[in-house]
Amino acid sequence: MDPNDIRIPASEMMAFCAGALVKAGATSPDAQLVAYHLVMANLTGHDSHGVGLLPAYLKHAVEGLVDVSAEPDITHDKGAVLKIAGHDAWGRKAGEFALRAAMKKAGDLGLCAVTLSDAHHLGRIGAYGEMAAQDGFSALFFVNVTDHDPMVAPYNGSDSRFGTNPVCIALPPTGTKPAFLLDMATSRIAMGKARVAANKGLRVPFGSILDENGAPTDDPSGFKSFEQKGALAPFGDHKGYGLAFAAELLAGVYSGGGTIQPGNKRRGGIRNQMFAVVMQPNAFDDPAAMERETDAMWEYALASPPADWDSPVVAPGDPERSLRKRRSTEGLPMDVETLKQMNAAAEAVGVTERLGS
Numbered sequence: 001m002d003p004n005d006i007r008i009p010a011s012e013m014m015a016f017c018a019g020a021l022v023k024a025g026a027t028s029p030d031a032q033l034v035a036y037h038l039v040m041a042n043l044t045g046h047d048s049h050g051v052g053l054l055p056a057y058l059k060h061a062v063e064g065l066v067d068v069s070a071e072p073d074i075t076h077d078k079g080a081v082l083k084i085a086g087h088d089a090w091g092r093k094a095g096e097f098a099l100r101a102a103m104k105k106a107g108d109l110g111l112c113a114v115t116l117s118d119a120h121h122l123g124r125i126g127a128y129g130e131m132a133a134q135d136g137f138s139a140l141f142f143v144n145v146t147d148h149d150p151m152v153a154p155y156n157g158s159d160s161r162f163g164t165n166p167v168c169i170a171l172p173p174t175g176t177k178p179a180f181l182l183d184m185a186t187s188r189i190a191m192g193k194a195r196v197a198a199n200k201g202l203r204v205p206f207g208s209i210l211d212e213n214g215a216p217t218d219d220p221s222g223f224k225s226f227e228q229k230g231a232l233a234p235f236g237d238h239k240g241y242g243l244a245f246a247a248e249l250l251a252g253v254y255s256g257g258g259t260i261q262p263g264n265k266r267r268g269g270i271r272n273q274m275f276a277v278v279m280q281p282n283a284f285d286d287p288a289a290m291e292r293e294t295d296a297m298w299e300y301a302l303a304s305p306p307a308d309w310d311s312p313v314v315a316p317g318d319p320e321r322s323l324r325k326r327r328s329t330e331g332l333p334m335d336v337e338t339l340k341q342m343n344a345a346a347e348a349v350g351v352t353e354r355l356g357s
Contacts, residue, residue: 004335008331013355021061023350025062027068034057041124043324045320046124048190052196054342054345056121058345060120060269065268072086072087082102083117084101084115085118091121091123092122099276103135103137115273117255119273120272122274126170133179137278137279140277144165146259147267147268152187152234161260166185167247168181177298186244187208187233188205191232194208194209195220198221198225204218206218209232301313
């Protein structure tokens, strides 16, 4: 915990973000949904996808880079395949619409492959994985981003050619174990983490970003205040690069929304495409046997003696659950620079309240 951070209660942050979004043109229900999505990202420890994005969202609403009145719809429904058009609607709204349509079909057929095109920023993809798991489904998500310049360099490259292209895998809880949730960017760090570090004047792991000349560095200052000078590096070298490339093709090509290659428009917004496979686990095997095997593997993996007894082995999803519980009580930790950016952006759309005052 940074001693200079200011703690803001989640409820106060929700009200502030929703109020600013309404001032920028969002309907009240949409504003509440988007604000909830941002605050939940902070509550789970993913500050890079949380309320610090509010200035960008407000800017996009004012400039028409998100259609505040758009409604997503189904454009293709054949067998186990669905295609959803986002029409530049708010990302959380379009993402939830696509997921719920896919879960309905997967409940009937056992699985569903769904694409989503032209949605505003989907935010933390793990939120959709959690939704699927809570409803008893397993799901795999691959996401790309268009409408702005790339952020991530290819392996052995020196400038950016990809988005952070997240991948998420979720499995439902068993009778004794919580949901499995793997949610990761295919860059070593998310763009938002570089921005937060720059705002705080902190360093990042060396080699996780490249400077303007393509050299590895630990200085994120080129990413301060939504600027971009340099590039993020792929995680795992060629492995992360390969996953980023796969997400680009699966999400961008199969959805019809396009990839980040420069033949497609870059207006300066955030537009996501998604490819997901949603599965009803009971369609694959005996549910009781599957739960027993899941529990056994969970227990086996977590029983490994930790290399550092202060850092025990945990399952994917455990850190988010732990932080959500803690931050729900203590409030969201916010650095002064991010609060300043949020207050200035909200003031520009007519909000008189101030966070952290």
